Amino acid sequence: MAHSLLVVGSIALDTVRTPHGEAPDVLGGSATYFSVAASFLAPVRLVGVVGADFPDEFRRVLESRRIDTAGLEVVSAGKTFRWVGSYEGAMNEAKTEDVQLNVFGDFKPVIPPQFRDTRLVFLANGSPITQAAVLEQVARPDLVVADTMNLWIETQRDALLALLRRVDGLVLNDGEARMLTGEHNLVAAARKVLGLGPAFVIIKKGEHGAILAHRDGCQTDGPTTRWVSSLPAYPSLEVRDPTGAGDSFAGGMMGYLAHEGRYDFRRLVRAMAYGTVMASFAIEDFSLRRFERLSIDDIDARLRRYHEMLAF
Amino acid sequence: MAHSLLVVGSIALDTVRTPHGEAPDVLGGSATYFSVAASFLAPVRLVGVVGADFPDEFRRVLESRRIDTAGLEVVSAGKTFRWVGSYEGAMNEAKTEDVQLNVFGDFKPVIPPQFRDTRLVFLANGSPITQAAVLEQVARPDLVVADTMNLWIETQRDALLALLRRVDGLVLNDGEARMLTGEHNLVAAARKVLGLGPAFVIIKKGEHGAILAHRDGCQTDGPTTRWVSSLPAYPSLEVRDPTGAGDSFAGGMMGYLAHEGRYDFRRLVRAMAYGTVMASFAIEDFSLRRFERLSIDDIDARLRRYHEMLAF
Numbered sequence: 001m002a003h004s005l006l007v008v009g010s011i012a013l014d015t016v017r018t019p020h021g022e023a024p025d026v027l028g029g030s031a032t033y034f035s036v037a038a039s040f041l042a043p044v045r046l047v048g049v050v051g052a053d054f055p056d057e058f059r060r061v062l063e064s065r066r067i068d069t070a071g072l073e074v075v076s077a078g079k080t081f082r083w084v085g086s087y088e089g090a091m092n093e094a095k096t097e098d099v100q101l102n103v104f105g106d107f108k109p110v111i112p113p114q115f116r117d118t119r120l121v122f123l124a125n126g127s128p129i130t131q132a133a134v135l136e137q138v139a140r141p142d143l144v145v146a147d148t149m150n151l152w153i154e155t156q157r158d159a160l161l162a163l164l165r166r167v168d169g170l171v172l173n174d175g176e177a178r179m180l181t182g183e184h185n186l187v188a189a190a191r192k193v194l195g196l197g198p199a200f201v202i203i204k205k206g207e208h209g210a211i212l213a214h215r216d217g218c219q220t221d222g223p224t225t226r227w228v229s230s231l232p233a234y235p236s237l238e239v240r241d242p243t244g245a246g247d248s249f250a251g252g253m254m255g256y257l258a259h260e261g262r263y264d265f266r267r268l269v270r271a272m273a274y275g276t277v278m279a280s281f282a283i284e285d286f287s288l289r290r291f292e293r294l295s296i297d298d299i300d301a302r303l304r305r306y307h308e309m310l311a312f
Numbered sequence: 313m314a315h316s317l318l319v320v321g322s323i324a325l326d327t328v329r330t331p332h333g334e335a336p337d338v339l340g341g342s343a344t345y346f347s348v349a350a351s352f353l354a355p356v357r358l359v360g361v362v363g364a365d366f367p368d369e370f371r372r373v374l375e376s377r378r379i380d381t382a383g384l385e386v387v388s389a390g391k392t393f394r395w396v397g398s399y400e401g402a403m404n405e406a407k408t409e410d411v412q413l414n415v416f417g418d419f420k421p422v423i424p425p426q427f428r429d430t431r432l433v434f435l436a437n438g439s440p441i442t443q444a445a446v447l448e449q450v451a452r453p454d455l456v457v458a459d460t461m462n463l464w465i466e467t468q469r470d471a472l473l474a475l476l477r478r479v480d481g482l483v484l485n486d487g488e489a490r491m492l493t494g495e496h497n498l499v500a501a502a503r504k505v506l507g508l509g510p511a512f513v514i515i516k517k518g519e520h521g522a523i524l525a526h527r528d529g530c531q532t533d534g535p536t537t538r539w540v541s542s543l544p545a546y547p548s549l550e551v552r553d554p555t556g557a558g559d560s561f562a563g564g565m566m567g568y569l570a571h572e573g574r575y576d577f578r579r580l581v582r583a584m585a586y587g588t589v590m591a592s593f594a595i596e597d598f599s600l601r602r603f604e605r606l607s608i609d610d611i612d613a614r615l616r617r618y619h620e621m622l623a624f
Binding site: 089090091178184185186187188191205207208209211228229230231232233234235236237238239266269270272273307309310311312 | 401402403490496497498499500503517519520521523540541542543544545546547548549550551578581582584585619621622623624
């Protein structure tokens with residue numbers, strides 16, 4: 001029986017252009033990608049906000065999965081968060097062409113009473129003050145993991161550092177890790193993050209995979225110096241839309257951890273593998289379309305191939 | 313009993329500056345890093361050229377290992393190839409400050425008669441015309457692998473394409489793979505290289521590891537679609553000098569293949585793991601210094617840790 005898993009973050013209407021096409025007004029947002037990816041592995045409790053313009057069809061995408069939408073607030077006088085972005089060339093970085101925060105700009109997450117006993121909490125990218133406000137509303141989670149971004153590292157550094165002392169894990173990308181720590185070397189950056197509070201950190205490198213550093217390391221099978229792992233991305237021949245890859249990674253990772261209910265080094269490496277596989281599906285089509293035609297058998301098959309690829 | 317392994321490439325005197333210090337007039341060159349790294353796994357036959365200024369002490373570094381220097385030509389009227397370079401920040405790219413080709417500029421490799429039966433040949437970075445001239449001088453190698461660089465892709469493309477039809481494997485870095493194929497996606501680029509002739513290609517990504525694509529894939533344990541692997545770099549907390557990482561990778565890889573005498577997909581993945589480990593040692597100190605205090609036990613221990621890191 002999986003432990004309960006809560007995510008708080010954005011729900012968006014995205015318009016995305018890549019070399020493979022354009023998708024106008026599609027379902028997006030960090031909490032959306034996270035919860036759909038995680039829902040393949042564990043039930044998810046979602047807290048987010050949308051406007052009156054949020055299509056029923058998108059609500060059904062969430063409700064058709066194991067996602068409890070009791071925390072999905074609808075502001076009838078407002079509009080849903082909108083993001084317009086494009087990718088070029090190697091598609092490593094999104095170019096934001098327009099952002100309208102709309103109802104997400106005033107988002108004060110309210111955790112429904114029945115969600116307050118949640119065991120695992122994922123604080124998707126948001127202001128560290130908002131993220132901290134979520135923690136005030138949950139009773140005694142086993143595991144709290146936060147995402148963050150450049151904006152908060154630059155503008156709310158103190159609030160972010162205060163938050164880091166209250167979380168078990170931090171997930172961020174390579175540029176953010178360098179910005180937060182001042183270290184070029186990502187292994188050194190990861191070690192420095194551990195000094196800021198979290199028991200573990202995962203640095204996402206997009207097409208280059210991810211690095212895990214864990215305070216306790218792999219104590220069961222060797223010296224404590226074994227505190228780092230690094231996994232490659234799943235090799236994808238065609239990337240149609242990288243949007244949501246990082247949140248799908250986090251969803252796969254947290255979904256697996258919720259399923260396991262234990263969070264040691266070895267399980268975190270396996271959680272990264274699940275995250276890697278979920279991200280590899282996310283980028284095969286625009287929005288969450290690939291997830292809409294995905295089965296747990298597809299996930300298991302790809303995890304086996306990924307495992308084989310790493311066997312030597 | 314390991315198969316014979318020949319390398320033809322540069323031997324240099326390097327002056328290198330990194331954020332960790334400066335090393336003037338140290339031993340360098342592609343064939344040097346390759347042969348020292350490979351010599352831990354198999355005996356190596358080296359063909360290269362130096363000038364009268366090449367220090368005895370550096371010759372002893374080569375001769376103290378399992379490296380046959382019968383093909384080390386000394387041009388008494390000339391000077392050794394010199395490279396002056398520096399690295400900054402994340403040290404992903406060398407900045408070349410000075411190059412003096414000297415005797416390497418006129419290098420016409422002559423393969424000693426006793427080397428002509430070599431089973432495995434590594435053509436380190438050099439003009440594809442020079443690389444092809446080496447192939448004329450070896451009898452019937454089992455496995456020929458070439459390295460190349462931007463310069464030859466731009467200026468001697470036709471000669472390079474002709475060479476690719478005569479080699480079994482190509483090793484190149486990510487920027488070079490994109491330049492050669494016109495593909496941004498490295499998996500797609502790797503597939504395109506296979507269409508140019510080689511049975512396999514390895515794309516080196518520096519701190520992000522390497523991608524292998526193999527024409528035959530992993531036929532023994534699954535469908536032929538399993539033709540790609542990707543391995544991360546070994547996580548290094550401190551990189552003192554990245555010079556020679558790629559050649560050390562190739563040395564570890566080819567040394568392992570010479571030791572095995574078989575070149576199927578699974579062995580190539582394991583060869584990449586050896587290459588990864590040898591590169592991780594190379595970058596821990598300037599020049600070849602880390603190799604001078606390295607044992608096979610150190611290599612085995614790190615390979616085990618690398619293997620554990622990837623286990624999930």
